[in-house]
Amino acid sequence: MIEREAQFKLMAYLDGELSEPETVEVREWLARDEEARALLAELQNTGAVLAGFEAGLKLPETREFFWSTIQREIERQERAPASAESVSLWGWLRQHLAPVSGVALLTCLLALLLTSPGNPAANGVQLSELEMASDDVGAYTYHDQQEKMRMVWLYDREDVSQFTGRGSLASMGPE
Amino acid sequence: MKTNDHSSTSDERLVEAAKKGDMAAFEELVARHRDKIYARAFSMMRNEDEAVDLSQEAWVKSWQRLQQFQGDSSFGTWMTRIVINLCLDQLRRRKRQRTESIEEMDEESGGVERQMPVVTVNPTERLERGELRKRIDGALGQLSHEHRTVLVLHEFEDMEYKEIARTMGCSIGTVMSRLFYARRKMAVLLANLKNEELK
Numbered sequence: 001m002i003e004r005e006a007q008f009k010l011m012a013y014l015d016g017e018l019s020e021p022e023t024v025e026v027r028e029w030l031a032r033d034e035e036a037r038a039l040l041a042e043l044q045n046t047g048a049v050l051a052g053f054e055a056g057l058k059l060p061e062t063r064e065f066f067w068s069t070i071q072r073e074i075e076r077q078e079r080a081p082a083s084a085e086s087v088s089l090w091g092w093l094r095q096h097l098a099p100v101s102g103v104a105l106l107t108c109l110l111a112l113l114l115t116s117p118g119n120p121a122a123n124g125v126q127l128s129e130l131e132m133a134s135d136d137v138g139a140y141t142y143h144d145q146q147e148k149m150r151m152v153w154l155y156d157r158e159d160v161s162q163f164t165g166r167g168s169l170a171s172m173g174p175e
Numbered sequence: 176m177k178t179n180d181h182s183s184t185s186d187e188r189l190v191e192a193a194k195k196g197d198m199a200a201f202e203e204l205v206a207r208h209r210d211k212i213y214a215r216a217f218s219m220m221r222n223e224d225e226a227v228d229l230s231q232e233a234w235v236k237s238w239q240r241l242q243q244f245q246g247d248s249s250f251g252t253w254m255t256r257i258v259i260n261l262c263l264d265q266l267r268r269r270k271r272q273r274t275e276s277i278e279e280m281d282e283e284s285g286g287v288e289r290q291m292p293v294v295t296v297n298p299t300e301r302l303e304r305g306e307l308r309k310r311i312d313g314a315l316g317q318l319s320h321e322h323r324t325v326l327v328l329h330e331f332e333d334m335e336y337k338e339i340a341r342t343m344g345c346s347i348g349t350v351m352s353r354l355f356y357a358r359r360k361m362a363v364l365l366a367n368l369k370n371e372e373l374k
Contacts, residue, residue, distance in 0.1 A: 007355060008351045008352070008355055011351065011354065011355050011358070012336075012351065015329070015335075015336070017335065017336055042358075042359070042362050043358050043359075043362075045362065046358045046359075046361045046362050046365075047330060047358070049307070049311060049361075049365065050311065050326070050330045050331070050361075051330070052304075053218075053308060053311050053312075053331075054211070054214040054215065054218060054331050055214075056304065056308050057210065057213065057214035057217055057218075058210050058213075058214075059209050059210050059213040059227065059230070060223060060227070061227060063206050063209075066205070066209060066227075066231070067202050067205055067206070069231055070205060070231055070234045070235055070238075071198065071202075073231065073235045074198075074235055074238050074239075077235065077239070
C-alpha cells in the first residue's frame with residue numbers, strides 16, 4: 001500500500017508539478033515499484049479519458065435564441081442604471097434639500113425673534129424655556145452675551161407654582 | 176454592420192470593435208465561443224438549464240467588463256474564467272444551503288477510493304464516442320462538486336495546483352487531495368460501470 005504523501009507525489013510527478021530533484025527521485029521509485037507504476041497508469045488513463053469530453057458538449061439552444069436572450073439582458077441592464085440614477089438624484093434632493101430648507105426656516109424665525117423689540121436677547125440677554133422629554137421636569141436657559149455665560153436651570157414642574165411665587169428667574173443669579 | 180461581415184474577423188479585432196459598442200461584433204464572439212463556455216458551465220454544474228443560465232450571465236458580464244480585457248490571455252480564456260467564477264459562486268451559495276457531504280468527510284479521513292486496488296485495465300477501451308461520453312458524464316455526476324471542480328479546472332482548463340488553490344480559495348494540499356481522490360473515484364466508477372455492463 002502506497003503511503004498518502006507518496007501517492008500525491010506520484011500525481012504531482014504526472015502533472016509536472018515537482019522540482020527536478022523530486023522528479024528524479026520519483027523516476028527511481030517507479031523503476032523499482034510495480035504498484036507505483038500501476039497507480040501512475042490509472043491516473044494517466046483518467047486524464048486521457050477526460051481529454052475529449054467537453055468537445056462534444058453543445059449548447060442546446062440556437063444561435064439566434066441564445067443571442068437574443070443575452071442582448072435583451074444587456075439592454076435591460078444598460079437601461080437600469082439610468083433609471084436608478086434619476087431615482088437616486090431625486091432621493092438625494094429629497095434627502096438634502098428638505099433638512100436644509102428646514103434649517104433655513106428655523107434660522108429666519110430665530111432671527112426675527114432675536115431682533116424683535118422688547119426681547120431681552122436683543123440687549124445681549126436671552127431667556128428661553130426648553131422642551132424636555134419628561135413632562136415632570138422643566139428647564140430654562142439663560143444666556144448673557146456680554147458676560148459670555150449660559151445657564152441651564154432644571155426644575156420640578158410640581159414645584160413651579162411655589163418657585164414662581166418666590167420671585168422671578170432673573171433675580172436668582174448664576175450659581 | 177451585419178453579423179456575417181464579422182465571420183472572417185479575428186477575435187482581437189472583434190473585441191476591439193465590441194469595446195467601441197459594436198454589438199454585432201460581440202454577437203460573433205458569442206457565436207464562436209458559446210459551446211466552450213456552456214461546456215465548462217455544464218461540466219461544473221451538471222445541470223443543463225443552470226449551465227445555459229450561467230453561460231448567458233457570463234456573456235452579459237463580459238460585455239459589461241470588456242474594457243477591462245487587456246488581451247493578456249486569449250478572449251476565450253478570459254471568458255472561460257468568467258464563467259468558472261460564476262459557477263464557483265453558485266456552488267458556494269448551494270453549499271451554504273446543504274450539510275457537509277459524505278465525500279467531504281471521506282476526503283478528511285483518507286477516502287475509501289484512496290485505499291482501493293488500482294484499476295489496471297482501461298475501462299473505456301474500444302468504446303464509441305457517444306457511449307464514452309455518457310459513461311464519463313455519469314461518473315462525473317457522482318463526484319462532489321468540490322472534487323469535480325478541481326478535476327475540471329485541472330483537466331479541462333490546464334490550471335496548475337496553485338492556480339486552482341487561488342481560484343477555489345483553498346490550500347494546495349487540499350487541491351492535491353481532491354484531485355487525487357477525484358481521479359481515483361473516476362477510475363473506480365468507470366470500472367464499475369463496465370463491470371455492470373458485463374453482468
